[in-house]
Amino acid sequence: MFLINCPYCGERDQSEFSAGGEAHIVRPKQPTELSDDQWAEFLFMRKNIKGIQLERWNHAHGCRKWFNMVRDTSNDKIHAVYKMGEKPPIK
Amino acid sequence: MNKNLRTTNSNFIDQTSRISFKFDGKTLYGFKGDTLASALLANDIHLVGRSFKYHRPRGIMTCGSEEPNAIVQLGNDLSMTEPNTRATEIELYEGLEATSQNCWPSVNFDIGAINNFLSPFLPAAFYYKTFMWPASFWKKYEYFIRKSAGLGKSPTKPDKDIYDHRYLHCDVLIVGGGISGIIAAKIAAQNNLNTVLLDDKNNLGGTTIFQDNECFKINNSYSNEWLKKEIESLNSFKNLTIKKRTTLAAYHSYNYLLARENLTDHLSLDEKKNKIRQRLWKIRAKKVIIASGAMERPLIFNNNDRPGIILSTSIKKYIDYYGVKCGQKISLFTNNDTAYETAISLNKSGVSVNSVIDIRDKSNSAIVKEAEKLGIKIYWKHTVVNTSGYKRINSIELMKLSDDGTAVVENKTKEECDCLGISGGWTPRVHLFTQSGGKLKFIDKDNIFLPDKSVSEQISIGSCNGDFELDDVIKNSIKSIKNFLNINSSDYENLKINCSKETDKKNIWLLPSNKPLGKTKPFLDFQNDSTAKDVKLALREGFKSIEHVKRYTTTGMGTDQGKLSNMHALGIIAETAEVKMSELGTTTFRPPYTPLTFGAIVGRNVGEFFDITRRTPIHEWHVEQKAEFENVGQWKRAWYYPKSKETMYEAVQRESKAARDSAGILDASTLGKIDIQGSDASEFLNRVYTNAWSKLEIGKCRYGLMLNEDGMVYDDGVTTRLGENHYIMTTTTGGAANVLSKLEDYLQTEWPELDVYLTSVTDNYATVSICGPNSKKILSKVIPDLDLSDKEFPHMSFKNALINNIKCRVMRISFTGEHSYEINIQSNYGKSLWEKCIEAGNEFNITPYGTEAMHLLRAEKGFIIAGQDTDGTMTPVDLQMDWIISKKKYDFIGKRSLYRSDTIREDRKQLVGLLTDDPKEVLEEGAQIVAEAKKKPVEMLGHVTSSYFSPNLNKSIALAVVVNGKKLKGQKMFVPMENKTINVTITDTVFLDKENKRLNA
């Protein structure tokens, strides 16, 4: 059970949050100009990394804000949280 | 049975307060402070159960939570009885009743024991291999297996006990109140840290508290005396909480831990009443110190499972702590120094020790010398090769070990005994460490796994970290604690410690025998009856992974999770497969550490508190009218309103007819309502719905369909433009929360540039829907000032109105196809508005209808219900709702997916209507649709999604999804049922009023 540092509220129990999958997948601005394959890439393809992963999280039972997280999936260590629109704080 | 098996020298048992209890129906006596196990042993009862597979007699083997054999059924009340409890953990209380498990008709005469004689035919996975073929026979076999196997009996009535959950936050959590845990607690508390110490026993002190031996001294006191004073000194700290009888059940990431505190299990039946039985603590600790100790290992040799074979330190605890002699002629069998402490304790208490059989060549440690001085006979380099005694051990056979330890040599020696103490060394309890995500390392020298890399703020100290000698335990613990808590000095800087140190080590996982392995029964998992043979067989049959061997042989899969012998199983596998233990790894230790009651897990969340129940503001009225309710998500919705003896069918037919004949009224308060404001609100709606919204006039309503990005229908509802930058969106009842979070997701992450604000107002408004040809007349009575003419207030428009000076919003929208209105009013006026409408509608026979009639009415019109007629695989095109997809809009959620190669396929399943040839025949929802009645096997072309008997059309109607359905209009199809085949015809989805005349009737 993680202890998650919501960028807006501070440290809260994981039960207040919901996970939203891989971060930094931008919805194409002009979907109609994409081929089926390009659209499928956006729609279906997600990484499942063992190690450092950038993820979306929502403070669903709190401020309802979405934010991003840098998490090591191999040991669940949360290295950083950052707001939507910000660059990941690691390379 | 007049043997006096009690000594008088125990400080932990109150021999002045006698307790009576029942075991297998017989009344027995024990003392306050006893466990059920110690009291049984004091009554000379060793045989307490039968093993799972062979039904072999089994006795008490340990004194703690790792007990594999002495598991009993506690209590006989149908709601309170508890199976699979460990006699070694149950504190004795007045009125306790326990019975043996897994035996029938009784523990002394057990029919299932025939399996023991059949055991050559019952190897590993016997059940799987034999009874799985032919598959149809399994049902028969299972009946007999279940009857003779199975552990305890589950209670059959609801649990009457009270359970509780609480949160706990602390700086330091210490798990285990042995000597290292006590030292940790004192250091942490002295440094003003908010400290919590947990121990699963009723007394602190671990094994040191009964280590009453000249060889172990701290500051010139006996180690137990020193520790006793340390424990007493803990009482002075206000920042230290000590919880006894509390088992750490689970250790999750980020130092989130669950502990179960037993509050009343040790009290008499009278004292238990009306008290919380168990409390589950949800702990978040900044730092965790694991001091969970180690478990003594058994030794693996032929017939090592007889009643009377007990771990040596348990024998020591029974004599030194409980004052109970486990026997009167005790032999000890060991590969390490531990058994000598037991021998000395027994000797001091006047119990005759036959001998110590030691597989080692020699030992020069102080404790061994002390035993020799007392005249205790030691067989060096010997092993036990067999034991005798069916219900209680009565003799052992020992032989000399060969130099390499792989065989036995010379002649057998027989030794009579009534108890055999065994010690195979120690296994650190690393379970909690691994649960937290920590990785283990294997230490070849000691044949143990120890904590290696940790991922949490934690340390392991004492014997769970591999320190087994008293001086190492104390010194290394102090060093680790100071380092972990950033403390420079402690009270314990210059302790003078004297202790015996082990000088020689030897370990043999599977001891050699004079018989071939196939003829012996060296038990590994005592509860599940798996032997060393079974493990070797699994390897021969090609199982390589430890996880597979475990499941194939069921080693370690009992209620004790194989705590005792997992290491031996690993050792034997490693030896046989010739791999290193470090490469083999361990099986996963999963929480809970010991079984948890369901009561502790659910706490107070039972009955009406199991889940949130949402009720509309009009709910009480429905209850008064004796409505039947339907659960829709967390909502209770009126399902139908049966009159006197009406069946559900009759009520729904009556309600549906009345709504079209005159007037119906529906509580629609549960529909999701989202208030949308902001200068980009129209643009936002353009992006989330498939149709266009920019041109919707203020005061007008529009139906919208929302897709997922994959093009599949997600939700639908009517949205009304209240102002230039203000809309109110309705969603399905079940979808409200998900729609809001989906919209928030897009706003926050994809379109942060949009000036839009979303607020859930579902609970803020009650919604009363009036439909039918007389709805207009009724509404004009309720709101006389409102101009209801079609010109002023047409279909799909909205008006603000006042009812008794209360503001409300009236929408002229329809989900039934009738002329109808929805009135939204502040929730707390909902019921009075409803009653006002009923009163006004009385003269028109206004009829309240529930969700079932609502579903029927909309089906007559072919309106979909998202989630019933759609299932996440239907596009709007599949639903024949092409008209709602804007061709002009550049983009909306899911648009691009509507022309993916998959979604433009013509042979997708499409929504159609179905009419049965026999108009009285009502199809079952979910029934399959096929094109050919007789063909086998036949292709399933689709299924029925909605089906009703329509009272307004006087025939059966249905909606269905069918492959290529759009093109099949007029086609005959078949719905095969269990006993008959129903002939149907594919039709249009709209069954009633195709021209929508009724909307303006």
Ligand SMILES: [Zn+2]
């Ligand atoms: Zn927050």
